[in-house]
Amino acid sequence: xxxxxxxxxxxxxxxxxxxxxxxxxxxxxxxxxxxxxxxxxxxxxxxxxxxxxxxxxxxxxxxxxxxxxxxxxxxxxxxxxxxxxxxxxxxxxxxxxxxxxxxxxxxxxxxxxxxxxxxxxxxxxxxxxxxxxxxxxxxxxxxxxxxxxxxxxxxxxxxxxxxxxxxxxxxxxxxxxxxxxxxxxxxxxxxxxxxxxxxxxxxxxxxxxxxxxxxxxxxxxxxxxxxxxxxxxxxxxxxxxxxxxxxxxxxxxxxxxxxxxxxxxxxxxxxxxxxxxxxxxxxxxxxxxxxxxxxxxxxxxxxxxx
Amino acid sequence: xxxxxxxxxxxxxxxxxxxxxxxxxxxxxxxxxxxxxxxxxxxxxxxxxxxxxxxxxxxxxxxxxxxxxxxxxxxxxxxxxxxxxxxxxxxxxxxxxxxxxxxxxxxxxxxxxxxxxxxxxxxxxxxxxxxxxxxxxxxxxxxxxxxxxxxxxxxxxxxxxxxxxxxxxxxxxxxxxxxxxxxxxxxxxxxxxxxxxxxxxxxxxxxxxxxxxxxxxxxxxxxxxxxxxxxxxxxxxxxxxxxxxxxxxxxxxxxxxxxxxxxxxxxxxxxxxxxxxxxxxxxxxxxxxxxxxxxxxxxxxxxxxx
Numbered sequence: 001x002x003x004x005x006x007x008x009x010x011x012x013x014x015x016x017x018x019x020x021x022x023x024x025x026x027x028x029x030x031x032x033x034x035x036x037x038x039x040x041x042x043x044x045x046x047x048x049x050x051x052x053x054x055x056x057x058x059x060x061x062x063x064x065x066x067x068x069x070x071x072x073x074x075x076x077x078x079x080x081x082x083x084x085x086x087x088x089x090x091x092x093x094x095x096x097x098x099x100x101x102x103x104x105x106x107x108x109x110x111x112x113x114x115x116x117x118x119x120x121x122x123x124x125x126x127x128x129x130x131x132x133x134x135x136x137x138x139x140x141x142x143x144x145x146x147x148x149x150x151x152x153x154x155x156x157x158x159x160x161x162x163x164x165x166x167x168x169x170x171x172x173x174x175x176x177x178x179x180x181x182x183x184x185x186x187x188x189x190x191x192x193x194x195x196x197x198x199x200x201x202x203x204x205x206x207x208x209x210x211x212x213x214x215x216x217x218x219x220x221x222x223x224x225x226x227x228x229x230x231x232x233x234x235x236x237x238x239x240x241x242x243x244x245x246x247x248x249x250x251x252x253x254x255x256x257x258x259x260x261x262x263x264x265x266x267x268x269x270x271x272x273x274x275x276x277x278x279x280x281x282x283x284x285x286x287x288x289x290x291x292x293x294x295x296x297x298x299x300x301x302x303x304x305x306x
Numbered sequence: 307x308x309x310x311x312x313x314x315x316x317x318x319x320x321x322x323x324x325x326x327x328x329x330x331x332x333x334x335x336x337x338x339x340x341x342x343x344x345x346x347x348x349x350x351x352x353x354x355x356x357x358x359x360x361x362x363x364x365x366x367x368x369x370x371x372x373x374x375x376x377x378x379x380x381x382x383x384x385x386x387x388x389x390x391x392x393x394x395x396x397x398x399x400x401x402x403x404x405x406x407x408x409x410x411x412x413x414x415x416x417x418x419x420x421x422x423x424x425x426x427x428x429x430x431x432x433x434x435x436x437x438x439x440x441x442x443x444x445x446x447x448x449x450x451x452x453x454x455x456x457x458x459x460x461x462x463x464x465x466x467x468x469x470x471x472x473x474x475x476x477x478x479x480x481x482x483x484x485x486x487x488x489x490x491x492x493x494x495x496x497x498x499x500x501x502x503x504x505x506x507x508x509x510x511x512x513x514x515x516x517x518x519x520x521x522x523x524x525x526x527x528x529x530x531x532x533x534x535x536x537x538x539x540x541x542x543x544x545x546x547x548x549x550x551x552x553x554x555x556x557x558x559x560x561x562x563x564x565x566x567x568x569x570x571x572x573x574x575x576x577x578x579x580x581x582x583x584x585x586x587x588x589x590x591x592x593x594x595x596x597x598x599x600x601x602x603x604x605x606x607x608x609x610x611x612x
Contacts, residue, residue, distance in 0.1 A: 021418070023417075023421075024431075024432065032433070036433055041432055041433040041435060042432060042435075042437050043430070043432065043437050043439070045432065045433075046430075046432045046437075071414075071418055071421075073412070073414060073418045073419070073421040073422045073425070074418070074421050076421065076422060076425045076426075076439065076440075077421040077422070077424045077425035077430050077439055078425070078430060078432075078437075078439060079393065079425060079437075079438065079439030079440055080386065080389050080390050080393055082425070082439070083386050083389050084386050087385065087386055105412070105413065105414055105448075106379070106411070107411065107448065108377075108379060108411055109476065109477065109478035109545075109550075110478060111329075112327070112377055112379045112380070113379070115329075115377075115379040115380050115382065115383040116379045116382060116383070118383045119379070119382045119383035119384065119385060119388070120382075124349070124352075124383050124384055126330065126347055126348060126349065126351065126352045126384075127338070127342060127347040127351075129347060129348075131348050131349050131352075131384075131385075132385065133349070133382065133383055133384060133385030133388070134382075134385055142411075142413065142448050142450055143450070143484065144448055144449070144450040144473060144476075144484060144485070145473075145476050145478055145480070145481055146478070146480030146481055146482065146483030146484055146485070147480045147483055148478040148479055148480040148481070149478070149480075167450060167451075170415065170450075170451050171415060172415035172416060172451055172452070172454040172455070173454055174451070174452030174453045174454040174455075175451055175452055175454070176452065177452030177453055177501070178449065178450060178452055178494065178497065178498065179450070179452070181489040181490075181494070181497065182489065183487040183488065183489055183494075184487075188484065188487070188489075188494065191484065191487065192484065195483070239415075244415075
């Protein structure tokens with residue numbers, strides 16, 4: 001799956017992942033009204049609205065980008081109805097040939113992480129048969145519990161040829177509170193990065209990149225440069241571009257000299273582009289076209305920076 | 307909610323939480339067969355089986371314990387059907403007067419943590435009205451992203467009078483890989499504990515205990531003793547008793563001198579008690595009575611240790 005992702009990044013010349021993090025305030029009123037009329041004002045109506053909104057964006061950008069990253073929290077807030085929309089979003093994106101990175105940031109003790117890994121990246125055994133839960137292609141994983149919490153994901157990925165991105169240095173302002181603290185002269189995130197490199201060392205695709213990747217925020221380009229060297233074979237998923245403040249010129253340190261090694265996420269900067277002044281002329285009925293225009297601009301911003 | 311939990315711990319003389327982590331291999335065959343016959347062999351049948359199994363356990367123990375802790379991964383592995391069973395389990399336990407601790411270990415950047423907090427501990431606004439997602443009473447939270455990822459939970463808890471337990475020192479064997487690393491002469495987990503104490507300092511119930519608690523594994527009693535002092539007002543949720551190796555005599559350091567301050571979780575040691583030699587005479591049709599017997603034994607084990 002890492003090889004498919006890289007092939008698609010090359011073919012589309014776009015190391016870009018579109019974050020499908022649909023807050024209800026991003027969804028155009030005409031979509032909300034239609035779904036509220038049909039399914040009621042409630043979690044079902046909201047879930048149907050975000051699904052419809054997602055489909056419009058996916059239809060508008062799937063030929064331009066290799067991957068999408070639905071953030072499960074944005075669905076989970078609507079309870080079961082939201083998670084139905086999450087699953088339908090995953091399936092719809094896969095039908096369009098997109099690689100789906102489930103941004104789930106799960107992580108627990110061994111047997112529990114195994115359940116998450118099975119539910120998100122593999123199939124669960126019931127009565128001797130196999131059934132799928134959410135079935136994304138990649139998942140993000142939290143390292144705080146140590147290798148016990150990571151290994152079940154790696155084992156499942158090995159079987160399914162899927163992958164994970166482990167949180168190393170996150171994009172948010174307070175990420176340094178623990179991640180930057182020095183241990184033996186090096187920040188915690190660098191220790192985590194060394195482990196990411198070790199855990200993925202013997203699980204590498206034909207591309208030369210590992211199925212075990214990392215998350216490093218675009219908002220910390222200097223750390224990105226250092227981490228790029230610590231984990232040469234890890235693909236880096238880079239959130240924080242756009243709305244969180246990361247810019248194209250900040251991205252170069254995350255890439256290797258082969259022009260590969262990183263994939264940059266933008267969420268609201270793309271999916272809610274029509275709400276920005278720059279793309280306001282598209283109007284709310286042009287929200288999907290505005291997203292497409294934002295992807296094209298982002299592609300150029302990154303290409304000019306590399 | 308922390309006050310209700312503490313009142314119930316006192317009233318039932320049981321600082322015990324039953325972990326509702328139903329692996330399918332724990333569910334008696336007669337339940338699985340009935341549900342597979344009615345709902346098919348698949349995620350729906352499996353989810354109905356674990357829900358029925360849970361209800362049996364809850365009916366057998368709700369008068370003995372103050373709280374349950376469903377581990378959402380064990381439901382999430384079955385996809386949407388599993389999460390329907392999770393929600394029904396939460397609701398069933400609340401109907402029985404139990405405090406429900408959602409063991410979700412979520413944590414993300416601010417806006418995303420807010421979505422998790424809303425989905426699990428509050429209500430989501432849709433079209434000007436409020437609707438519930440999963441609606442547990444407490445949730446477990448991962449601190450790796452720093453306060454950005456915690457604050458939305460604290461804010462929601464303040465509004466709803468609910469609480470969180472932040473992962474400090476987890477019960478699994480590799481928890482030390484990052485958590486035990488020394489920063490300025492103190493392990494990372496102790497730095498997290500200091501923050502837990504700080505974050506919860508101005509959010510304290512009539513009981514004197516904070517709505518912001520901590521998770522510290524029973525498998526590390528010496529660390530529990532140190533952490534008890536660092537976070538005097540934090541309730542400590544203690545996993546790892548029983549099947550993971552923690553024993554009653556290990557639990558004393560987690561409690562304050564008032565006999566309060568900790569609540570000990572046991573999952574498979576209770577819910578799958580009938581599969582242990584000690585409780586085998588109950589048989590699989592007596593699985594709920596076996597769970598009750600295991601709770602009574604655990605209560606005595608803890609009482610004799612304190």
